[in-house]
Amino acid sequence: MKLLMLFMTLSFLISCGKKEGKEKKETFKLIETREIKNLGATSYTYEHIKTGGRIVYLDDQSPEKVFGIAFKTPVVDDSGVNHVFEHAVLQGSKKYPDKNLFYELDTKNIPSFLNAMTGQDYTVYPFSAVEPKSFDNLLDIYLDAVFNPLVLEDENTLKREGWRYDRNPNNNELIINGIVYNEMKGAFSNPYRNLSFRMNRLMYPDELANYRFASGGLPSSIPNLDLDHLKKTHKKYYTPSNSIVVLAGKQDIKKTLSKLDEYYSQYNKTKIATIETQNTQLKDEFHNER
Secondary structure, three states: OHHHHHHHHHHHHHHHHHHHHOOOOOOEEEEEEEEEHHHOEEEEEEEEOOOOOEEEEEEOOOOOEEEEEEEEOOOOOOOOHHHHHHHHHOOOEOOOOOOOHHHHHHHHOOEEEEOOEEOOOEEEEEEEEOOHHHHHHHHHHHHHHHHOEHHHOOHHHHHHHOOEEEEOOOOOOEEEEOHHHHHHHHHOOOHHHHHHHHHHHHHOOOOOOHHHOOOOOOOOOHHHOOHHHHHHHHHHHOOHHHEEEEEEOOOOHHHHHHHHHHHHOOOOOOOOOOOOOOOOOOOOOOOOOO
């Protein structure tokens, strides 16, 4: 009887030891909690311990679950590299190698919102969904798309989404074609878009100032974009350290953070991109040096 009791005690201690060994290491730390009274919500800010990536979760108990990951992407030229990359990201990834990934996202899941946008100093990939399974599916697809896009290995995606040479079917002349190229040709046919671009050029004469460039791409400069430029841009900007994630709605935050860590843990801490504004003094009749 004593031998049986001893065996049971040893078994219990061994099993406890195994459980302790299997305890998951903490991957995120909570750094701030705020009450947002006018929304009846609580905001939680987390930081990924390994990379420093920030996550802001607005717990408003809404049935609509929201996700958005934004990267700091300063514009360094008029090639539209950030804009082309934003288009190319949702054209397939290592885990989801479907060329029509954006269409599949919208038809095989049930998103209430789905998009990607490029700004002058950021690129953001947001979606929302009410149905939990759709949210989980979209979360994994979006994360794999931004961190492991197929465009890094497939120049045809750049040619389709960015620019390529084509033949005019009417006269067989060589022309430039491409989704972003044609989009920006249309955008710059608007006089207000041209005025805004020219004003930025005048306001930021410094050649290093990020805000002097066309974030969407200048039609005359988009053909300068090549795959090497895309790869360098992704390596520099698309890291957890250089990102911020915003979450909202009623969701299992531990589960969402765990999914984020699956991708974040593959990276080390990297430098956060800096915005170059204006280093050259403006000199005119209103800004003369004394």
